[in-house]
Amino acid sequence: MKIMRPLGAVGIVASAALVLAACGSDPAASNSSNSSSAAAPAATGTAQVDCGGKSPLSGEGSTAQNNAIDVFKLAYGKQCSGQQVNYTASGSGAGVKQFNGNQVDFGGTDSPATGADLEAANKRCASPAWNIPMVVGPVAVGYHLSGVDKLVLTPSVIAKIFSGGITKWNDPAIKAVKGNESFTFPDKAIQVVSRSDESGTTDNFQKYLGAAAKADWTKGAGKKFNGGVGNGASGSNGVATTVKGADGSITYVEGAFAKDGVTPALIDSGSGGVALSAENVAKSLDSATFLNAGSNDLALDLNKIYASNVAGAYPLLLTTYELVCSKYSNPDVSKAVKAFLTTSATTGQQQLSSKGYVPIPQSLQDKVLTAIKAIS
Known part of the structure; x- marks a missing residue:
């Protein structure tokens, strides 16, 4: 089921800083308190990808990121010929449960796994589990x-x-x-x-x-x-x-x-x-901080964004995460997860604006790539 479609009537506002596709603006989507400050640059470019490992890789969860995952799968297939990913859009709750039950290689969730869910993920992985933010979208x-x-x-x-x-x-x-x-x-x-x-x-x-x-x-x-x-x-x-x-x-x-x-x-x-x-939305991301500063678990603390009144910033957004193990017991799974996520965080981001998402800012991309590189 195709979940995310172009914003259409909402009107994705073209921004050179975001490398957004030119979709045309809608008067209804114009901002009555617009700010002239530049948004953070979007994630761009490519990264070296070590292809191989398990195929197909399996994932399940968030419906909100389903169309983004479709984009990522296409980019991954081009980057790593023959490599595939099967993703089931069943909802965030199901995705976390399936990952924690060792039924899939990564889980997709619209809010980071914390508390008991993260404890269960750590147990499943026999290592710290990490929330890797990959898709940003307004609500x-x-x-x-x-x-x-x-x-x-x-x-x-x-x-x-x-x-x-x-x-x-x-x-x-x-x-x-x-x-x-x-x-x-x-x-x-x-x-x-x-x-x-x-x-x-x-x-x-x-x-x-x-x-x-x-x-x-x-x-x-x-x-x-x-x-x-x-x-x-x-x-x-x-x-x-x-x-x-x-x-x-x-x-x-x-x-x-x-x-x-x-x-x-x-x-x-x-x-x-x-x-x-x-x-x-990009203006709101300027104030984003992390729940676990200094860690490769990149769960965002969105409370500062939600409670802000910055002129021209749309505060109601979500970030979808890929829930992964920091260390997989099977090196073939680890290799494929790293290759898929690396592609998703780089070339995969370039097509997201046409699907109604906001490419992750460069500053966040750098942290994401550091975390992915540390997966073993």
Whole structure:
């Protein structure tokens, strides 16, 4: 199932610093508080790849990165003739479980494996397991509401909608957000649509609310939706399809799905409404730090991004990780994992913008390649 598609109506904003493909801009995706500062350079170039090892390599997990994995597999096949990767897009929860159960060679997850999951991964590997960030993508607060084509929401309002504190579209709190004054909101119930399956997107979304709207989101985080309102649908495609068919509905979904009837809201974190675009996501990455500084486990601490109000920065994003062993018991698996990930982090990044992703910045690419080189 093809999960990530071009941002289309969202409008990937071309940026030389990001080496993004020229997709044309959409007025709805323009940023009302744009910053002139340059974004961090995107990952570019190639790296020496030692081909060989296990084929096909096996992976499972994140649906959000499925189209990116397709790009990576093609690049890997060209770089290492005859080498293949089988990847099953079953969701982040399943990916971590399958990796920890030694059923696949790497797991794909939209939030880093931590706590008990990381402990289980360490046990499976008989060595430290590492989270390697490989794909960056924005998360949209996507809605379908007739007559409203450029909705602006604050973190507080978003938190109240997804926890049941705001239940009608004509609630004064929505009207009061700067940018919404010209709209006539209907006396219509808000239909919240969440992921019914365990999802890293859900985890990231709830972490965002916890960081950006602490007073209004007390539901915690995790791969299961804790809001207690609305209805669930399975997978990214499931929630997007549900919203497309229901006027008055709203969801959280990877940015590539905010199209064809699902409109991404602008987010006002205190510096004006900011549209979902690759350029604006890249500005947010400037403040990224790591949970384990100095380690090759490159789990990002996104709380600073989520809680920021930097002008022109779109704060709601996710990073998908490849969960790997720092040391594999089978050298053929280790060799293939290193070759695949090296290709993915270099030549594979060059085609991601056309699939709705944001290529990883050069500074992050350097750390990723260092970690991959250390796998044995």
